[in-house]
Amino acid sequence: MNDEFYIGWEAKAAPGIGKTLRKAVVCLLVLAVLVPVLLAMSQRMIGVSVFEWGAVKSFTGVLRTQPYPHLLVPRPGTNDYHTLQSVINSPASASAYHLVAPWKFGLDRASIATFDGKSVSLKGTLIYRGNQTMIEVMPDSIRATNTASTIGLPSVVPLGRQTLLGEIVDSKCFLGVMNPGHLTPHRACAIRCISGGVPPVLLVRQKDGPAIYLLLVSADGKPVNKQVLYSRA
Amino acid sequence: MIRPLRQRHRRVVIVLGVILPIAFAVGIAARKPVPGMTSLPKELVASPQTFAVTEWERTDLFAKTPIQVRLFRESVGGGRFAVEFSAAKDFVKPDLIVYWIAGNPNITETLPDNARLLGAFNSSVALPLSPDAASASGVLVLYSLADQKIVEVSKPFALQKP
Numbered sequence: 001m002n003d004e005f006y007i008g009w010e011a012k013a014a015p016g017i018g019k020t021l022r023k024a025v026v027c028l029l030v031l032a033v034l035v036p037v038l039l040a041m042s043q044r045m046i047g048v049s050v051f052e053w054g055a056v057k058s059f060t061g062v063l064r065t066q067p068y069p070h071l072l073v074p075r076p077g078t079n080d081y082h083t084l085q086s087v088i089n090s091p092a093s094a095s096a097y098h099l100v101a102p103w104k105f106g107l108d109r110a111s112i113a114t115f116d117g118k119s120v121s122l123k124g125t126l127i128y129r130g131n132q133t134m135i136e137v138m139p140d141s142i143r144a145t146n147t148a149s150t151i152g153l154p155s156v157v158p159l160g161r162q163t164l165l166g167e168i169v170d171s172k173c174f175l176g177v178m179n180p181g182h183l184t185p186h187r188a189c190a191i192r193c194i195s196g197g198v199p200p201v202l203l204v205r206q207k208d209g210p211a212i213y214l215l216l217v218s219a220d221g222k223p224v225n226k227q228v229l230y231s232r233a
Numbered sequence: 234m235i236r237p238l239r240q241r242h243r244r245v246v247i248v249l250g251v252i253l254p255i256a257f258a259v260g261i262a263a264r265k266p267v268p269g270m271t272s273l274p275k276e277l278v279a280s281p282q283t284f285a286v287t288e289w290e291r292t293d294l295f296a297k298t299p300i301q302v303r304l305f306r307e308s309v310g311g312g313r314f315a316v317e318f319s320a321a322k323d324f325v326k327p328d329l330i331v332y333w334i335a336g337n338p339n340i341t342e343t344l345p346d347n348a349r350l351l352g353a354f355n356s357s358v359a360l361p362l363s364p365d366a367a368s369a370s371g372v373l374v375l376y377s378l379a380d381q382k383i384v385e386v387s388k389p390f391a392l393q394k395p
Contacts (some may be wrong), residue, residue: 050325075378095378162277164273206271209273
């Protein structure tokens with residue numbers, strides 16, 4: 001029978017207990033290093049997205065308020081990009097930057113309605129992820145540069161009724177303001193951003209391909225922030 | 234008194250030592266799967282790949298950034314050319330656009346007038362080159378429209394072997 005007994009105030013533990021304790025401590029130390037490393041390695045990466053916090057830049061382009069505020073910026077190098085109508089009719093000849101307000105708000109469409117379809121300049125902070133770009137617009141920085149250039153909406157190409165499986169994210173956080181800006185850790189923030197007018201986006205992940213981003217609008221091309229909030233998965 | 238307490242403590246430690254790791258593992262395994270699709274409906278997929286032939290792959294065209302460039306052609310010895318890019322995941326620039334410029338221009342800060350727009354820098358889409366690009370050498374330019382600046386210029390190269 002082992003008569004060894006652990007006594008806390010003794011300077012040295014009994015030989016058997018000391019040996020067992022040393023082995024246990026070494027094993028626990030190895031586990032304490034290995035387990036967090038393995039768990040960290042098994043996690044998904046959060047993705048690369050950027051919010052250029054504090055870097056305010058100037059942008060010019062054609063402002064659109066429907067379905068959500070966005071800026072169409074002509075791409076140089078095309079043959080006919082000098083006319084505003086060509087910017088609208090050819091998707092490849094212009095880039096579209098979503099426009100949002102600071103904090104958890106979308107840009108108020110009523111307050112910028114007078115600029116709809118006009119060439120404007122504005123100041124803001126870039127938010128980007130992949131090939132998606134957004135601008136957090138500085139309040140009252142939008143200025144018309146060509147008030148006579150009111151133009152119509154681009155033509156709509158129907159793709160038929162489709163069933164897609166994905167996650168609704170608030171575009172501002174997902175594109176860079178928060179990281180990770182998706183899944184359960186970001187759910188409460190997404191609800192507040194979408195209720196504040198930030199455009200909701202359906203993020204469709206593919207098993208063997210890049211994710212795609214689909215801006216959610218109603219059948220008649222209107223924002224669906226409220227409908228998104230009251231829908232249940 | 235102390236022996237029953239020590240025995241109870243030992244049993245608690247053993248039970249928790251087993252239960253807690255199992256509960257942790259079950260919690261991890263029971264997480265909701267990330268919603269996703271095997272493939273997209275064909276209506277949402279970009280036009281089918283018509284560039285069937287891979288002419289070459291190069292990783293030395295851009296000096297500052299490791300970018301793999303693949304040159305495709307519609308058919309063996311004929312048809313249009315297209316380029317496709319692969320870059321590291323952390324290579325992210327705001328609204329990055331690809332241009333083709335014929336010749337060996339000295340590009341500094343602005344795009345020259347003869348820059349031909351190929352499309353957005355996207356690792357999964359081949360960007361067709363104009364037919365006249367096949368007959369001369371040129372450079373690929375990566376331009377960030379949101380930043381209004383040139384990100385990288387490739388070494389000059391010819392699409393066809395002389």
